Amino acid sequence: MNTASPHILVVDDDPALRELMSDYLLENQFQVTAVATGTEMNAVLQETVIDLVLLDLRLGGEDGMQLARRLRDVSELPVIIMTGKQDEADRVMGLEIAADDYVTKPFSNREMLARIRAVLRRYQSRAEASPSGHNVKRRAYRFAGWELNLLARRLISPDGTRVEISNGEFNLLLALCEQPQRVLSRDQLLELSRLHGAEVYDRSIDVQILRLRRKIEVDASTPKMIRTERGAGYVFEPRVDVLH
Structure with missing residues (x-):
């Protein structure tokens, strides 16, 4: 599984519907996690x-509207609500609390897919239009199939497995992701990655770069992602996508 694919979280207490939606979204190159409760969602x-x-706004024993409201209060994450045919009041309330769209059960897989893609496109366009200095909290960076989760401080490989990295390696990779396709000197990387204390010397960057290459490069001896610019520093070559 490629972590560059958008990851959809399905929250519905109907196991048959969760399985159906998961299978269809996986067939259309999405990552999917499906859960039955608000606790699992959190x-x-x-x-x-x-x-x-x-x-789904009609979770058994839970107030789906309250879950949606809480989700919107703490996050800018796109939300599509699912309602029944007769639940017009739910649809109105859901949109009033800033859900991005809704689908009415029963719905076709194609309609659901079209709405998901449309919402994701809107969010992507909004992110690209935002000035680089905006204060929207960043949740992750994605590059070449890899994912750097800023909240959990985790590095996930293109096959979906977690790769163990030290705190120094995480901070250095974060600094590289924040400045892709730019030559960064050792001094700049020291400052950006906050490698201080016992590590505050020039060659500590070279050691950390070597360790990172061994973890993310296909061949660390001929690196394609973290390139050395002789006499100047390093360049992080991949395109980096930001998730807010």
């Missing part, structure tokens, strides 16, 4: 970078 959001939540 646990996933703590550990995983999600691109969009598809939330």
Whole structure:
């Protein structure tokens, strides 16, 4: 599984519907996590970078509207609500609390897919139009299939596995992701990655770069992502996508 694919969180207490939606979204190159409760939803959001939540407002024993409201209060994450045919009041309330869209059950897979793609496009366009100095909290960086989760401080490989990295390696990779396709000197990287104390000397950057290359490069001896610019520093070559 490629972590560059958008990750959809489906929250619905109907196991058959969760399975159907998961299978269809996986077939259309999405990552999918499907859960039955608000508690499970919150646990996933703590550990995983999600691109969009598809939330049923009629969860058994839970107030889906309250879950949607709480989600909107703490996050700018795109939310599509699912309602029944007769639940017009729910649709209106859902949109009033700033849900991005809704689908009415029963819905076709194609309609659901079209709405998900449309909401994701709007969010992507908004992110690209925002000035670089905006204060929107960043949740993750994605590059070449890799994902750097800023909230959980985790590095996820293109096959979806977690790669262990030290605090220094994480901070250095974060600095590189924040300044892609730019030559950064050792002094700049020391400052940007906050490698201080016992590590505050020029060659500490070279050691950390070597360790990072061994973890993210196909061949660390001929690096393609973290390139050395002789006499100047290093360049992080991949395109980096920002998730807010």
